[in-house]
Amino acid sequence: MDRTFSIKTLGCKLNQYESALIADRMAKRGWRIVPFGEPADLVIVNTCTVTDKSDKKCRNYIRQASRLAREGRVVVTGCMAESPAGFPENLPGSVRVVKNSGKGLIPSMADGAESALDNDGFDSPMPLYRTRAYLKIQDGCGGNCSYCIVPSVRGLPSSRPYGEIMEHARMLAGSGVPEIVLTGITIGKYADSGRDLADLVEGIISIPGDYRLRITSIEPGDVSGRLLDLYSDAKICRHIHVPLQSGSDRVLAAMNRPYGRDFYLETIGRIRARNRDIAVGTDIIVGFPGEDGASFSETLETVGLAGFSYVHQFSFSPRSGTPAASLAGTTPRAETEERSKRLRDLAAGTGLEYRRRFVGTALRCVIERKGRALVGVSDNYLKIRLAGGRTGIDPGSKFHDVILDSAEKNGCLGRPVV
Ligand code: SF4
Numbered sequence: 001m002d003r004t005f006s007i008k009t010l011g012c013k014l015n016q017y018e019s020a021l022i023a024d025r026m027a028k029r030g031w032r033i034v035p036f037g038e039p040a041d042l043v044i045v046n047t048c049t050v051t052d053k054s055d056k057k058c059r060n061y062i063r064q065a066s067r068l069a070r071e072g073r074v075v076v077t078g079c080m081a082e083s084p085a086g087f088p089e090n091l092p093g094s095v096r097v098v099k100n101s102g103k104g105l106i107p108s109m110a111d112g113a114e115s116a117l118d119n120d121g122f123d124s125p126m127p128l129y130r131t132r133a134y135l136k137i138q139d140g141c142g143g144n145c146s147y148c149i150v151p152s153v154r155g156l157p158s159s160r161p162y163g164e165i166m167e168h169a170r171m172l173a174g175s176g177v178p179e180i181v182l183t184g185i186t187i188g189k190y191a192d193s194g195r196d197l198a199d200l201v202e203g204i205i206s207i208p209g210d211y212r213l214r215i216t217s218i219e220p221g222d223v224s225g226r227l228l229d230l231y232s233d234a235k236i237c238r239h240i241h242v243p244l245q246s247g248s249d250r251v252l253a254a255m256n257r258p259y260g261r262d263f264y265l266e267t268i269g270r271i272r273a274r275n276r277d278i279a280v281g282t283d284i285i286v287g288f289p290g291e292d293g294a295s296f297s298e299t300l301e302t303v304g305l306a307g308f309s310y311v312h313q314f315s316f317s318p319r320s321g322t323p324a325a326s327l328a329g330t331t332p333r334a335e336t337e338e339r340s341k342r343l344r345d346l347a348a349g350t351g352l353e354y355r356r357r358f359v360g361t362a363l364r365c366v367i368e369r370k371g372r373a374l375v376g377v378s379d380n381y382l383k384i385r386l387a388g389g390r391t392g393i394d395p396g397s398k399f400h401d402v403i404l405d406s407a408e409k410n411g412c413l414g415r416p417v418v
Pocket residue numbers: 141142143144145148149150151185186219
């Protein structure tokens with residue numbers, strides 16, 4: 001019988017990884033995946049609840065899923081399932097809610113076996129996409145940033161066993177995936193039998209094979225000297241993402257972030273001292289309660305000093321159940337939008353400056369399709385649209401040298417080396 005399912009994933013790389021896990025196991029049980037949007041026997045929505053916006057999106061997708069699912073068989077999982085505060089009301093009865101810890105149950109639930117947890121003893125999904133494989137190493141967070149819902153939906157930090165990760169990494173490297181992306185909630189807190197993140201990275205890059213390793217978001221306090229030393233290895237992508245959130249010590253204290261501006265800039269200085277070509281990205285929250293013109297200017301100044309290659313900017317979104325949700329001094333929406341625009345403009349400038357340094361050089365890229373365009377993604381996270389489309393692209397090889405011809409505010413253009 002041709003049983004079909006679809007899965008809609010929102011949020012972070014960890015959610016992407018877990019969707020790959022669910023899809024991998026469903027396929028092993030004989031289910032066929034169809035694109036979300038097509039009718040299916042089972043529709044899964046893997047939700048995110050990090051901001052109001054993500055809640056709103058999830059509600060819409062859950063309603064859409066109820067329409068797409070034959071016999072209304074819908075499974076809602078992910079972080080929204082942990083905090084039903086933003087859940088859509090009057091959902092049809094056939095919608096099942098599965099918490100993060102139960103995600104492994106979904107395939108057996110799909111087959112009607114309530115409790116059987118699929119455990120092939122080797123929890124290592126193949127990626128949904130061929131060019132980039134997310135590798136879960138850690139989950140949860142022990143921090144208590146005053147605005148953040150994550151610890152209450154993802155729980156305390158837990159690290160995946162070193163041996164299991166190494167076996168999964170060997171499988172991915174052997175499968176021909178060009179890029180392995182380490183993922184978790186606070187990967188810098190990885191700890192297993194006395195090994196930390198640097199030990200794990202060192203272990204993974206010792207695996208033979210033609211692939212590269214991307215280290216994703218890491219808290220400022222977890223950027224160790226040993227980890228930075230490993231960035232000299234050609235297998236490690238010249239890219240690091242270190243959330244700043246604000247450049248004002250007063251606002252950082254109200255956010256309960258465990259560092260100050262000077263420490264943050266010193267951390268960026270240590271990264272640049274290792275290799276000035278490393279792409280440094282960050283997250284910044286604009287409009288946090290109590291943020292005024294002066295403290296926002298400090299954020300802009302910090303962005304200028306850090307010279308980020310990109311900034312993910314978020315407008316403050318009060319999450320019920322977090323301390324920041326009841327803080328006084330709400331920033332008016334118009335003010336937040338005006339500041340966000342100034343930050344985007346500044347970040348566009350520092351990003352352009354960074355990209356322009358590579359114009360005329362050949363960068364080793366993984367080629368991905370973005371809509372109708374082909375885009376080369378370099379290790380230092382430049383996304384280069386290929387002017388000539390497929391011309392010169394050897395579909396057989398997984399890496400391609402791409403010459404960066406131009407870098408403008410709206411993006412980069414390049415062509416494959418032939
Ligand atoms: S470190 Fe802070 S922002 Fe990050 S997940 Fe933990 S509590 Fe949230």
